[in-house]
Amino acid sequence: MIRLARLLRRRLALRSAALTLLAVALLGIASLTGAILVSESRERGRQYERLEELLNTVERTVQIACFLDDKVLAAEVANGLLSNRIVGHVSVIQGSDVLAQGGPTDDRHAGNRPLERAIMSPFVAAEQVCSIELTPDEQEISRSVMRASLFTGIVLTLQLIAIGIVVVLVVLRLIILPITRVSLRLESLAPESGEKLNTPPGNRDDELGRLVGSVNGMIDHLVTSIHDERTLRLQREVDERRFRSIVENVETGIFELSSEGRMLSANPAFRRLFNLDQALDLDVQDLRFAEFVGEEKERVNTMLVQLVNYGRPCNIELKLETGEYPRWVSVLLNRFEDDRLQGVANDVTERQMAAHAAEHMAITDLLTGLGNRRGLMKRLDQSMRIVQSDPGYSCGLVMLDLDKFKQANDTYGHAIGDRVLQHVAKLLTDLVRQADYVSRLGGDEFVVLLEGTTRREAIARILDRFLQRVNEPIRFDPDIEVSISASLGVAILDVNAQSAEEVLQRADSAMYEAKHAGRNCYRFHPSLG
Amino acid sequence: MKILSVAFLSCLLLAGFARADIAVVVTVDSPLRTVSQNDLINVFMGRYRRLPTGETALPVDLSPLKARFYRALVDKDLAEINSYWARLIFSGQASPPLQMQESDEMLQYIRRNPGALGYLDAAAVPDDVRIVLQLSERQAP
Structure with a gap:
């Protein structure tokens, strides 16, 4: 049974055959039932027709028998009728008497209505002399129906089987075989x-x-x-x-981070930049990017949080090693997908160094190596900012102008003039402390910023020593000796100062006072206490 | 005169434009005064053995008039009547009427038997018999 089911499932031809046969069988049963019903009713009708014909045949004799009340003749007629198989029962009834009857009167004919005919007198048209009842034989009807049905059934069944076989063959020939062929071909x-x-x-x-x-x-x-x-x-x-x-x-460090800041991958350049072993397997080692950056760890962590939370790409410059050989690395980080960060790291040390050098150049006087006007202004701005946040801070500002420098320049030439300026610069540098700032504004004009020194006595002591040294003649060649002097003005930069320019202006006016006073001396601006 | 009348009537019948009647007669001695056509049929076709008055019925067929008589009585021809009797010979329950060739012979038989019934052409009925029913012939022969 199971094998049959499996076969049916796997063979389209068998399935269509089975379905066709099933349909054919159902149709056959339905048709046969219909045919039996039709043939039974037709057969019954035919039996009645034949009974009518029999009655027609014997009617005249029955008329006579009834007319004469002739029981012998009536019985003869009844027997004659009963000799037909289709007749089950006959009775000839005259009024309330039975003139003749024959055939079994059992229940076999119960279902059949008897065929009754009124028999008229053979001579007087309107006079009924008796009536005759014929009941068909049920068994004979059934037999006859069976015979007719059997024949119909056999023919029908043969026809349906033939149709089924033809359908199956057609399905096989037209559909299954071509499909099978195509399927086999497709497999190979x-x-x-x-x-x-x-x-x-x-x-x-x-x-x-x-x-x-x-x-x-x-x-x-x-x-x-x-x-x-x-x-x-x-x-x-x-x-x-x-x-x-x-x-x-590539010489650029390329790396990937998880959103927690864990290193996922790094190219050789990155490993060189951050001193990682080239053979290090990042899948095994759990390393944090922030651990590589030394003191910049906090900034890096803040940046990572910003990047992960808000998705802003960020660029950061990290100073990796301090001291003699600082190294600068620029890192650009981007979010990639949802939980990954991609980064590019470049060594920007040289750029940083160049920038620093350029910056240094910009604020340096090339001739003397001191700061220039720009450097001074920058330093003064710095001091002004300090004063604003720390009212206790102050510093002294000394403006210096060489006396008779123009004559020396004219007399001995620019080269000697330059050397004079370098000499003064050296004097000043030697006099002040490391934290102090010495600058040349241009020509023979110098400004010295004395960090934290505002007391008159302290400033005066420094300036006295300076004047003493500057007055010593300078010998360049055996036959060239230059004597110079300087006029100086002092002002104080403290919390009362409005601006750096103002303080510079004050020092300048104090210096002019010194010049008026005969040069080679210093004067304090009146604002000094 | 009688012969003349018969000939005349015959001529009329042959000409086909006149109709004659058939008279059913009994002897004057019979108590029967009249009879219905149905009773007459029953008697002549063997159904009744007795007359309504009680005498045994003795119907007589007169051969020359037989065809006309049965046509008038039951509207059947002689072949049908003969076939009827042929069936009954088998059972023997009824017998056909007595057959006579001559009307005189029939008249004598009637006169002798009070239960006898015969028929004549209505035009030729003698005085010593009684007409109990006159059958009119509906069709020309």
């Missing part, structure tokens, strides 16, 4: 080589032909897709190798 098909299905001959324009066409179309499509896919994969492999090579060989 090598579509990569461009092989295709052949349309079965005769199915070119029908559904099977279209199916084969569709399959071929699909094969075409698939082959094209596979080819494209393969090309794409090769292209991607090449691209990947290219990018890998770039990443491996």
Whole structure:
């Protein structure tokens, strides 16, 4: 049973055959039932017709028998009727008497209505002399129905079986076999080589032909897709190798972080930048990016939080090593996908150094190596900012102008003038402390900022010593000796100062006072207490 | 005169435009005064053995008039009547009327038997018999 079910499930032909036969059988049963019903009623009708005919045949004799009350003749008629198989029971009734009757009166005929006919006098038209009742034999009706039905049934069954077989054969021939052939061919098909299905001959324009066409179309499509896919994969492999090579060989550090800041990958350049072992496996070692940056750890962590929470790409410059050889690394971080950060790190030490050098150049007087006007203004701005946040802070500002420098310049030439200026610069530098600031504003004008020194006595002591040294003649060559002097003005930068310019202005006016007073001396601005 | 009348009547009948009647007669001695056509049928067709008055019925067929008589009585021809009797011979329950060739012979038989019933052409009925029913012939022969 199970095997049959499995066979039915696996064989379309068997299934369609079974279904067709089932349908045929059901139809057959229905048709047979219908045929039996129809033939029974037809047979019954025919039996009654034959009874009527029998009655017609004997009517005249019955008329006579009844007319004469002739029981012998009536009985003879009844017997004659009963000799027909279809007649079950006969009775000839005259008024309330039974003139003759025959046949069994049991229940066999209960279902059949008797055929009754009034018998008229043979001579007087309107006079009824008796009546006769014929009851058909039920068994005979059944037999006759059976015979007719059996014949109909056999014919019908044979016809239906023939139809079933024809349907199965047609299904097999027209559908199953071509499908099986196509299916077998499809199993052994090598579509990569461009092989295709052949349309079965005769199915070119029908559904099977279209199916084969569709399959071929699909094969075409698939082959094209596979080819494209393969090309794409090769292209991607090449691209990947290219990018890998770039990443491996580039001098920029490239790395990836998890959103928690864990190192996921790093190229060789990155490892060199951050002193990581090239062989270190980051999948095994749990390393945090923030651990590599030394003192910048806090800034890096803040940046990571910003990046992860708000997705803002950020650029940060990290100073990795302090001391003699600082190293600067610029790191650019981007969020990639949801839980990954991509970063690029560049060594910007040289740039930083160059920037620093340029900045230094900008505030340095090339001739003397002191600060220039720009450097001074920057330093004064710094001091002003300090004063604003720390009212106790102050510093002294000394403005200095060489006396008779122009004559020396004119007399001995620019080269000697320059050397005089360098000499003064050295004197000043030697006099002040490291924290103090010495600058040349231009020409023979110098400004000295004395950090934290505001007391008159302290300033005066420094300036006295300076004047003493500057007055000593300077010998450049055995025959060139230059004597110079200087006038100086002092002002104080403290919490009362409105601006750096104002303090400079005060020092300047104090210096002019010194010049008026005969030069080679110093004066304090009146604002000094 | 009688012969003349018969000939005349025959001529009329042959000409087909006149109809004669048939008279059913009994002897004057019979108590029967009249009889219905149905009773007459029953007697002549063997159903009744007795007359309504009680005498045994003795119907007589007169051969020359037989065809006309039965046509008038039950509207049947002689073949049908003969076939009727042929069936009854089998059971023997009833017998056909006595057959006579001559009307005189029939008249004598009637006169002798009070239960006898015969028939004559209505035009030729003698005085010593009584007409109990006159059958009119509906069709020309």
